[in-house]
Each structure stands twice: as structure tokens, then as C-alpha cells.
Amino acid sequence: xxxxxFKGSAEYTVNxxxxxxxxxxxxxxxxxxxxxxxxxxKEEVLHIGKMKLYHYxxxxxxxxxxxxxxxxxxxxxxxxxxxDLQPDRSVIKSFLEKGIDTYIIDWGYPAKEDMYMTxxxxxxxxxxxCVDYIIKKSGKPQITLLGVCQGxxxxxxxxxxHQDKIKNFIAMVAPIDFSINEGLLFKWSKHFxxxxxxxxxxxxxxxxxxxxxxxxxxxxxxxxxxxxFGAAMADPSYLENFLRTENWIFDSPDxxxxxxxxxxxxxxxxxxxxxxxxxLGGKEVKLENITCPLLVICAKYxxxxxxxSTEPLLDAVSSTDKExxxxxxxxxxxxxxxxxxxxxxxxxxxxxVERS
Amino acid sequence: xxxFNKEMYEKGLKLQKDMMAQYMDAVQNFSKFFHDDxxxxxxxxxxxxxxxxxxATEAMLKNSGDMTQNMWKSxxxxxxxxxxxxxxxxxxxxxxxxxxxxxMERFFSSMSMYTKLYDFWKECIADASENLKDPFGAxxxxxxxxxxxLREMSQEFLKPIMSDDVFSLMESYADFGKTLNSxxxxxxxxxxxxxxxxxxxxxKASTGDKESYAEFVALVTDAxxxxxxxxxxxxxxxxxxxxxxxxxxxLDSYVRMMFSYxxxxxxxxxxxxxxxxxxxxxxxEMMADPEKDLTFKDFYDMWIRVNSxxxxxxxxxxxxxxxxxxxxxxxxxxxxxxxxxxxxxxxGLPIPTDSEMKSVYKTVYDLRKDVRDLKKEIASLRAxxxxxx
Numbered sequence: 161x162x163x164x165x166f167k168g169s170a171e172y173t174v175n176x177x178x179x180x181x182x183x184x185x186x187x188x189x190x191x192x193x194x195x196x197x198x199x200x201x202k203e204e205v206l207h208i209g210k211m212k213l214y215h216y217x218x219x220x221x222x223x224x225x226x227x228x229x230x231x232x233x234x235x236x237x238x239x240x241x242x243x244d245l246q247p248d249r250s251v252i253k254s255f256l257e258k259g260i261d262t263y264i265i266d267w268g269y270p271a272k273e274d275m276y277m278t279x280x281x282x283x284x285x286x287x288x289x290c291v292d293y294i295i296k297k298s299g300k301p302q303i304t305l306l307g308v309c310q311g312x313x314x315x316x317x318x319x320x321x322h323q324d325k326i327k328n329f330i331a332m333v334a335p336i337d338f339s340i341n342e343g344l345l346f347k348w349s350k351h352f353x354x355x356x357x358x359x360x361x362x363x364x365x366x367x368x369x370x371x372x373x374x375x376x377x378x379x380x381x382x383x384x385x386x387x388x389f390g391a392a393m394a395d396p397s398y399l400e401n402f403l404r405t406e407n408w409i410f411d412s413p414d415x416x417x418x419x420x421x422x423x424x425x426x427x428x429x430x431x432x433x434x435x436x437x438x439x440l441g442g443k444e445v446k447l448e449n450i451t452c453p454l455l456v457i458c459a460k461y462x463x464x465x466x467x468x469s470t471e472p473l474l475d476a477v478s479s480t481d482k483e484x485x486x487x488x489x490x491x492x493x494x495x496x497x498x499x500x501x502x503x504x505x506x507x508x509x510x511x512x513v514e515r516s
Numbered sequence: 517x518x519x520f521n522k523e524m525y526e527k528g529l530k531l532q533k534d535m536m537a538q539y540m541d542a543v544q545n546f547s548k549f550f551h552d553d554x555x556x557x558x559x560x561x562x563x564x565x566x567x568x569x570x571x572a573t574e575a576m577l578k579n580s581g582d583m584t585q586n587m588w589k590s591x592x593x594x595x596x597x598x599x600x601x602x603x604x605x606x607x608x609x610x611x612x613x614x615x616x617x618x619x620m621e622r623f624f625s626s627m628s629m630y631t632k633l634y635d636f637w638k639e640c641i642a643d644a645s646e647n648l649k650d651p652f653g654a655x656x657x658x659x660x661x662x663x664x665x666l667r668e669m670s671q672e673f674l675k676p677i678m679s680d681d682v683f684s685l686m687e688s689y690a691d692f693g694k695t696l697n698s699x700x701x702x703x704x705x706x707x708x709x710x711x712x713x714x715x716x717x718x719x720k721a722s723t724g725d726k727e728s729y730a731e732f733v734a735l736v737t738d739a740x741x742x743x744x745x746x747x748x749x750x751x752x753x754x755x756x757x758x759x760x761x762x763x764x765x766x767l768d769s770y771v772r773m774m775f776s777y778x779x780x781x782x783x784x785x786x787x788x789x790x791x792x793x794x795x796x797x798x799x800x801e802m803m804a805d806p807e808k809d810l811t812f813k814d815f816y817d818m819w820i821r822v823n824s825x826x827x828x829x830x831x832x833x834x835x836x837x838x839x840x841x842x843x844x845x846x847x848x849x850x851x852x853x854x855x856x857x858x859x860x861x862x863x864g865l866p867i868p869t870d871s872e873m874k875s876v877y878k879t880v881y882d883l884r885k886d887v888r889d890l891k892k893e894i895a896s897l898r899a900x901x902x903x904x905x
Contacts, residue, residue: 386626
């Protein structure tokens with residue numbers, strides 16, 4: 161008969177608490193600059209409403225800059241600086257080192273006065289103004305568009321409508337086919353009364369969104385994650401990375417009500433984009449209008465946007481130059497895991513450089 | 517450094533020293549149990565050693581639990597003091613509390629759950645060790661304790677991710693439910709008619725029938741709709757009838773929200789009860805292996821895996837999607853009606869209401885779009901003009 165190992169349990173606990181105390185010491189000695197995010201130097205070049213367009217200061221000489229500038233469009237949920245969350249794993253730094261002239265959209269923190277903003281406003285107003293600005297500033301006729309998560313959906317819609325302005329399109333963990341049942345957000349959204357939610361709140365509070373994301377995996381995200389944190393916080397670099405990531409995860413803007421309503425109804429409920437039935441501002445959006453080179457990036461363990469939601473983009477477009485990569489990471493890991501700078505970002509960077 | 521800075525700095529240092537001393541005390545107590553006088557220890561019988569080890573672990577965990585709680589509070593207080601007394605000092609500028617405090621709050625909340633889980637594990641294995649001849653009884657008690665633990669944890673889960681007002685609303689469900697239940701029995705006929713069935717459900721639940729709580733919720737919901745629900749929805753008379761009607765609508769939506777929450781809770785509880793019964797069986801199997809020693813860490817890893825898998829499986833069912841949608845819809849409905857009630861109460865005061873502000877937001881939004889369109893038109897006309905020139 162086996163036995164309950166009290167001694168082993170107690171030793172484990174003492175070691176654990178030792179780590180916590182050491183971790184607390186680290187925390188006392190922690191300074192804000194050590195957990196600062198978005199360290200790369202950038203300048204604000206355009207500001208409309210709450211939206212800001214940033215231009216990263218190149219890390220190579222002007223003569224070594226690639227011909228085609230790139231715009232990164234992130235989701236409305238969470239903030240775009242996760243692409244430059246920590247210096248040693250910055251995806252953007254990797255792009256800059258390859259001479260890619262990089263711009264990024266910061267959607268800002270919507271307030272109540274933004275509750276009537278629509279998908280059309282984000283894509284045909286803000287995004288289009290950003291693209292026009294970059295084209296004018298660079299003197300190039302086209303740009304590379306990199307869309308991340310929901311920003312990938314926006315970018316697919318934008319490219320369908322403005323293929324003439326887009327030279328290359330990259331979709332990273334972007335939901336395209338919403339008919340799937342693999343991810344809980346996809347599953348629940350089909351039963352979801354978004355009208356009531358938006359009518360109740362106007363802008364949907366970030367706290368509510370965070371609660372939903374955490375409750376997708378309550379045991380892992382409410383207990384196990386922090387138990388793991390306690391076990392590892394004695395390591396200063398782990399502590400720094402954890403604090404950066406944690407602050408980013410909970411740095412969530414409220415969601416503009418009308419935009420969310422339209423996105424849930426047209427995408428999650430009716431799956432209009434992949435079916436070719438989506439209209440934006442009276443214009444038909446057809447993914448088959450996309451003819452430029454396409455790179456699709458997925459995360460194998462993505463529980464928010466499973467790869468099966470993104471992969472159909474490859475068949476829906478008319479592009480002949482198409483490439484697909486899937487990595488052994490989760491939704492967030494694709495930007496902040498040790499692989500992000502060493503493996504994932506170089507693959508994207510090389511793909512862009514070859515087509516710049 | 518001025519007087520206040522120095523004083524606060526010294527207080528902070530003392531606090532850190534105290535924290536460390538508290539921890540060292542816990543560790544030394546623990547070491548005494550294990551490492552002092554190994555010869556004597558060998559002479560003790562196995563039962564006594566186990567008891568001693570268990571007591572040491574408990575003492576240490578209790579100390580460490582207190583320590584982390586105190587450390588958290590003291591730490592926060594310390595930073596707050598620095599914030600109040602030493603703006604601009606080097607000490608304050610080392611860290612922005614906003615970057616650390618919310619993370620640590622979530623960490624300490626998880627530690628509190630972790631400690632509860634340890635207590636649960638400790639009680640269950642003590643029970644199993646003492647009642648070797650009654651494994652079924654031990655299993656039954658394990659499942660019951662497991663339910664209590666999960667109920668407590670479900671409260672802890674929500675604390676760090678919900679704003680205080682939303683969380684207190686959630687907490688008040690339980691109190692509201694108790695008040696409601698206590699008055700139901702004599703209030704209206706539907707409750708009297710269902711009394712036997714309700715009691716039957718409670719009796720079944722006490723013997724471990726996992727379906728009975730869901731049945732209980734369904735019966736209560738039905739009785740409510742035929743009693744309080746009708747009362748809350750009835751037309752009112754008198755000068756304040758409109759306001760009363762709005763108030764009752766709000767109450768009705770609140771109760772509906774509460775019931776749908778109970779329905780989810782009852783179903784999740786059933787799922788987790790099954791999962792924990794299986795977990796107990798797995799533990800029994802593992803203990804049958806003479807080579808295997810089971811630590812708390814082993815138990816914790818299994819507990820997380822099994823409960824997580826059970827919840828995940830349930831989440832992916834249409835049934836759960838319907839439950840969560842029903843709850844969310846009722847919650848939003850309650851908010852809409854509560855806002856409407858609040859606006860009706862504020863109507864006589866010179867305060868702009870939410871509806872009025874929404875109208876202003878819409879006007880501003882439309883104007884912004886008009887400005888944007890006009891700017892584009894001007895730019896286009898300017899371009900045309902340039903071409904003509």
C-alpha cells in the first residue's frame with residue numbers, strides 16, 4: 161500500500177514559500193523601468209479621435225530600409241504594445257532590424273462618446289486614413305498590412321476593399337471563419353444576445369470582457385497560473401516578464417458598443433465574411449478580391465482563435481503567392497514566447513523582405 | 517532626505533525585517549520538527565511521525581498563510597504611506613503601485629485558494645487514514661467537502677476580476693435567495709403546492725442525488741413565475757403607479773437573473789461533483805500501488821487537471837451555452853431596468869441622465885462624421901482646382 165507523503169509535501173511547501181519570500185524581495189527591489197513595455201522609440205504621426213498612428217524609428221540606416229513600409233493593425237481588445245512587450249522578445253524590434261519601416265495603430269481607450277463608432281468607422285475611416293498617410297509620407301504606392309487577431313479580420317476586410325493599396329497581407333491568429341465550434345468564444349457567441357449587452361452598457365466594460373476571458377479557463381487562469389507565479393517569482397527575469405505580461409493582459413480598453421454589436425452579429429452569428437455576404441458601408445466585401453501575396457500565421461494551442469478559424473482564408477483569396485505557418489504556442493505566446501523573436505518574427509520578416 | 521522620508525523609509529525597512537522574521541520563525545519551527553535529533557525521531561512510531569509532520573506542515577502553512585496576508589496588507593500600506601509622504605522621493609519612484617498591486621492581489625487570492633485546497637486535502641486523507649474499513653463513507657465525505665470547497669472557491673474566483681459593486685451584487689444573490697426562500701413557504705399558493713416536491717428535492721440532495729438541486733431550481737423558478745413574478749408584473753394604481761411599475765420590473769428582472777445564476781451554479785456543481793468522485797477513485801488506485809507515495813503537489817496537479825477538464829467539457833455543450841446566455845441576458849435586462857428606475861428617480865433633479873447623454877454622444881458622433889466628409893470634399897475640390905490651374 162502506498163502512502164501519503166507528508167514530508168515530501170511539507171518540503172515542497174517550504175521550498176515554495178522560500179521562493180515567494182525571495183520573490184517578494186525581488187518585488188521590493190523592482191523598479192518601474194524594469195517592467196516598462198513598448199520600449200522601442202516611436203513617434204506619433206497621426207491622431208484621429210482616440211486613435212493614434214505611431215511610426216517606429218528605424219534601427220538601420222535609411223539606405224538599408226526596405227522599399228515597402230508596413231502597417232500593423234491590432235485588435236480592439238487589449239493593446240498593441242504586446243508586439244513590443246519585452247526587449248529580448250520584441251517582434252517589432254526584429255522587423256526593424258531587418259529594415260522594415262514599421263507603423264502601428266493604437267486604437268486608444270474609447271470613452272462613452274465613442275459608443276456609436278462602427279466597424280466602418282474603424283476600417284474605412286481610421287485605417288484608411290492611416291494607410292493614406294503612410295503612402296503619402298513614404299512616396300510608395302502600396303504598403304504591407306499585418307493584421308493581428310481581430311485586427312487581422314479588419315485587415316482582410318480592408319484588403320478586399322482596397323487591394324490597390326496593399327502589396328502584401330499578413331494575417332496573424334486572425335478569425336476569418338466563425339462557423340467553427342472549437343473555441344468557446346465561437347461556441348458561446350452563437351447563443352449570445354449581443355443586442356441586450358450593448359443596450360445595457362453602451363460601451364462594454366473592459367472588466368466584463370476580462371471576466372469572460374478568465375472564466376474560459378477558470379482553474380488554469382485563476383489558480384494554477386498564480387501558483388506557478390509564486391513558484392517562479394524568485395527568478396528576477398521571470399518576475400519582470402510576468403509583471404509585463406500580466407499588466408498587458410488586464411490593460412483592456414472598453415469595447416465600443418456599436419462596433420462590438422456589428423462584429424458579433426455579422427461575424428460570430430452569421431459568419432458573413434467567409435460566406436461573401438458581408439457589407440461595409442454599402443460596399444460588398446469579397447475575400448476573393450485579395451490577390452496580393454498572403455502569409456497566414458497560426459498558433460497551434462490558440463484557445464481564443466483556433467487555427468481552423470484562420471486557415472480558410474488561404475482558400476478564400478485569389479492570391480497565388482500564399483504561405484502558411486503554424487507554431488507550437490498559444491494565442492499570446494506567438495508574440496511573447498521565447499520563440500517569438502527567434503523563430504516566428506524572422507519567418508515573417510524574411511517573407512516581407514523577399515516581397516518588399 | 518527630509519524627516520518624513522527618513523521616518524517612512526525606516527518604517528518600511530522595519531516592516532521588511534518583520535516579514536522576514538515571521539517567515540524565518542515558520543521555517544525554524546518546521547526545521548525543528550524534521551531535522552532536530554534524528555535519533556529520537558527514528559524511535560517514534562509511524563503514526564506519530566505522520567502526525568508530527570502533518571502538524572508541522574499545518575503550522576507552517578498557517579504561518580505562511582498569515583504571513584502572506586499580512587505581508588500583502590503591510591506592503592500595500594507601506595506603499596500607500598510612501599505615496600502620501602514622499603512624493604518625488606527615490607523610494608517611491610522605484611515602482612508604480614498600479615503596475616504591481618493588482619497582480620499581487622490576484623496572486624494572494626490564488627494563494628488563499630491554494631491554502632484552502634491544502635486544508636481540504638489534509639482533512640480528506642486524515643479521514644481516509646482513520647476510516648480504512650469504510651472507503652465508501654470516506655469517499656462520500658470527500659465529495660461533500662469538495663462541494664463546500666468549490667462553493668467557497670467560486671466566490672474567490674470572481675473577486676479579483678470583478679469590480680467591487682458587481683461582486684457585491686453577485687454575493688447578494690445568496691442573501692436575497694435565503695430571504696426569498698424563507699418567505700416563500702407561506703406567501704402564495706404555488707409555493708405551498710410545490711412544498712412537498714421542494715422538500716423531496718432537498719432530501720434527495722442530502723443523499724447525494726446530483727439532479728435534485730437542478731430540479732429544485734426549476735421548481736422554484738416555476739413557483740416564482742406564478743407568484744412573485746405575477747405580482748411584480750401586475751399593473752399598478754395611484755399617483756406613483758409608473759414609478760412603482762418600473763421598480764417592480766427591476767425587482768422581477770433581478771430575481772430572474774438570480775435564478776438563472778442558481779441554474780448555472782447547480783449544473784456546474786453537479787459536473788464538478790462527478791469529476792471529484794472520479795478523482796477520489798484515482799487517488800485510491802494510486803494508493804494501492806505500494807511503490808507510490810502521494811504528495812500534496814501530486815494531488816494538486818491531479819485536482820487542477822481533472823476539474824479543468826470537467827469544466828471545459830461542460831462549457832462546450834449547447835446546454836451550457838444556453839445557460840450562460842440566459843444568465844447574461846437576464847443580467848443585462850436587470851441593468852437596463854435598474855438604469856431606467858434610477859433615471860425615473862432622478863427625473864425631477866437638474867442632472868443629465870444617461871439617455872440624455874447618449875443623445876448628446878450620438879449628435880457629436882454624427883457631427884464628427886460630417887466634418888470628416890466635408891474635409892474630404894474640400895480636399896477633393898482643392899485637388900480639382902489645382903488641376904484646373
